[in-house]
Amino acid sequence: MTKTPSAPSAKGLDWDEIHRRLEAAREALSQEVTPEEEKRILKARAAALAQDSLHEETAEGHLEILEFLLAYERYGIEMSWVRETCPLKDLTPLPCTPTFVLGLINVRGEIVSVIDLKKFFDLPEKGLTDLNKVVIVHDDEMTFGILADEILGVRLIPGDAIQPSLPTLTGIRDEYLKGITGERTVILDGNRILNDRRIIVDDEE
Structure with missing residues (x-):
């Protein structure tokens, strides 16, 4: 057992x-x-x-910007103001508006006005090409497109690399200037552009 x-x-x-x-x-x-x-x-x-x-x-003080070309110069606007970019196509001219208002485009059923900052800033004209894009900017109350000669991309810029201004940037352009980098990229003030009555075209007026 x-x-x-x-x-x-x-x-x-x-x-x-x-x-x-x-x-x-x-x-x-x-x-x-x-x-x-x-x-x-x-x-x-x-x-x-x-x-x-x-x-x-x-x-830590960096700005994320969308960089684009206007009349052979580099411009940028903070991504917080950018909704999207799209090609410039099927542009409908808008009569009885300032010369810097190019017209209207249809973005997935939404009618968006397009502003030519080159004319608004009195920059050299290049004419429209297949490279032209529209940068759609927005805030809580306003949405419109900014004509760009070419989109360069999104980049981060250290805040301490942005200078307040340059002596050559005077007049109306300087009013919409947030700063300029050492590489001479002009950073636009998105808030000023979206809320200035000289740029905004009210359809009811």
């Missing part, structure tokens, strides 16, 4: 070691994911870290 071994007494158990093994088992189970799931998690973590990095840079 086989003798059944007796169970160990409670005094012989190492409870600390048992707890350590249970915790290790839980940790191992929580890490058992499929390769696809692991890739998804890593991708999400990378995206979150990149976004956090961008927010941190912006919070």
Whole structure:
């Protein structure tokens, strides 16, 4: 007859070691994911870290701007004022308006007026080409498009790299100037442009 071994007494158990093994088992189970799931998690973590990095840079005094060309000069406007960009097509002229008002375009069913800042700022004319784009700017009350000769892209600019002004920037252009970089990119004041009555054309008037 086989003798059944007796169970160990409670005094012989190492409870600390048992707890350590249970915790290790839980940790191992929580890490058992499929390769696809692991890739998804890593991708999400990378995206979150990149976004956090961008927010941190912006919070530390950087400006995120959309940069574009106007009459061979580089201009920029803060992305907080930019809704989107689109090609200039199917432009409908608007009679009885100032010369800097190019006309109206249809953006997915929304009628948007387009302003030519080159005429408003008295800059050299280039004429319309296939490269022309419209930068749609907006705030809580106003939306319109700004004609751009070409879109250069989005970039971050350190706040301390923006100079208040240049002696050559005078007159009406200087009123809408937020600053200028060492690379001579002119940063426009989106708030001033969106709220100046000289630019806004009221259809009811």
